[in-house]
Amino acid sequence: MTEIPIDLDKHRGMAAQKATDIRRVVADVEANAKLLRETQGVVEIQLLAVPATSWPEAVAKARYVLNLYSASLAPSDTHHRDLVTAVLADLTRLSGEN
Structure with missing residues (x-):
């Protein structure tokens, strides 16, 4: 028995490697979201x-x-997005922040 790990990805096709990479990224995103x-x-x-x-x-x-x-607004709801942006700008201006 050898102590050097075998890289199994080298023995699979490109499509299988990409599918594995996608599954790993999705798992990371789900863990981070939690x-x-x-x-x-x-x-x-x-x-x-x-x-x-x-x-x-x-x-x-x-x-x-x-x-x-703002994050819960639909992308098409520009009116409310603009309102949130204006209020945030007011808060920044009135608090003396740049």
Whole structure:
């Protein structure tokens, strides 16, 4: 028995290698999405539990919620997308950020 691993991908056709690569990428994306959902849940619990103590904290919370809302909009809903963009720009301008 040899201790050198055999690269089985070399013994398969290109289509099979690409299919394996796609499955690996999809598995990675699904794992990352699960981690992101878990992290998002923790962040949202903290946002609900702790009231903002300053305008910058309130602005950060508002940005988070507006970005969530914007992500749920249909691509064709340009009116609401433009409204979210304008409000985010207002928040940036009024908070003194560049």
